[in-house]
Amino acid sequence: MNDFLSIFNFKDSPWLIILMAGSFGLIVSAIVVKLIAVTAEKKDWPVVRAIHQNQTNVLYFFIPLLLITLTTKAYVLSHPRYEFTHAVSKIALIAVSTWLMTRVVVIIEKILIDKLDFDQPDNNEARKLFTKIKFVKRIFIILIIVIGVSILLLSFDSVRQYGVGILTSAGIFSVIIGFAAQKSLGNLLAGIQIAFTQPIKIDDVVIVEGEWGRIEEINLTYVVVNIWDLRRLVLPITYFIDKPFQNWTRNDSSLIGTAFFNLSYQTPVEKLREKLHEILLNTPLWDGKSWALQVTDTQAQFVVVRALMSARNSSQTFDLRCIVREKMIEFIREEYPESLPGLLIEKSHAIVQSESLNLTNQ
DSSP states (O other): OHHHHHHTOSTTSSHHHHHHHHHHHHHHHHHHHHHHHHHHHHSOOHHHHHHHHHTHHHHHHHHHHHHHHHHHHHHHTTOGGGHHHHHHHHHHHHHHHHHHHHHHHHHHHHHHHHTOOOSSSOOHHHHHHHHHHHHHHHHHHHHHHHHHHHHHHHTSHHHHHHHHHHHHHHHHHHHHHHHHTHHHHHHHHHHHHHHHHOSSOTTOEEEETTEEEEEEEEOSSEEEEEETTSOEEEEETTHHHHSOOEETTSSOSOEEEEEEEEEOTTOOHHHHHHHHHHHHHTOTTEEEEEEEEEEEEEOSSOEEEEEEEEESSHHHHHHHHHHHHHHHHHHHHHHOGGGSHHHHHHHHHHHHHHHHHHHHHO
């Protein structure tokens, strides 16, 4: 009992030295964090700003623990019975160092993403790089955590023996685990393939399972698609390797939209063509590349008129199609109401009723 209490006696013990090292480390941490904050506010340096936003909290732990570990290492050389203090500080330092490295990866990710320009009309290349950066970041964080845990286990002789035993036992069950986890491994490999071959990217417009949506997240094993009505469709990442799907923005963000009109045979197509061009010229949604108005089909009672127009991306294409429909219907209703299918149906009913009445009178 006396020996146990003597360990915590400040006389001839490392506690005062540890307290001083930790306090000095906190002071240094506060100075470093303050310098980073002041520099981030006064200078337009993306690197410093990213460090300020993602790194300052971990520094309050890393610097004091680094000094404490160095202090206990020097102290236990002459006082072996306090070896446990160095062991505890080393465990804490390895854990915080792992945390620090994950934050460094996040900082690098933020710096790289800040350099991407998503505001340009065709941001296809930016989205490609964004997808790769996000996926590589997740891989690096997993590797850092695995390496951190491995270093922690191998840092001490006693724990190292258990670690070796665990690794040996793991070898026996590796085949069983491989069969059990082959679907998860397949998802992981599919994720790596998608990250670099990129059949899909973040913010791509896709048609999956009959739904229109945007790729919102690409994780290691699954993909989240943001459906047009704000639902989220969660699919295994192997879905985009094994099954066909539509990607509207695979190589280019621009799209050609269509608007169909069922009109009568009396429709002045050339006048509609001129009106479509006028509508497109007066809206900033049209990218000026292509447009057309054509009769694409004929039926017994009406013709099918198709309007084509191009826009910079899928959202603008959708809005442009709606504007074209609204303006064209308004123009036809006001200038050529006889072209509307509703009036054509009414006339047909009137003709049928008239013929029936004549037959009855006869």
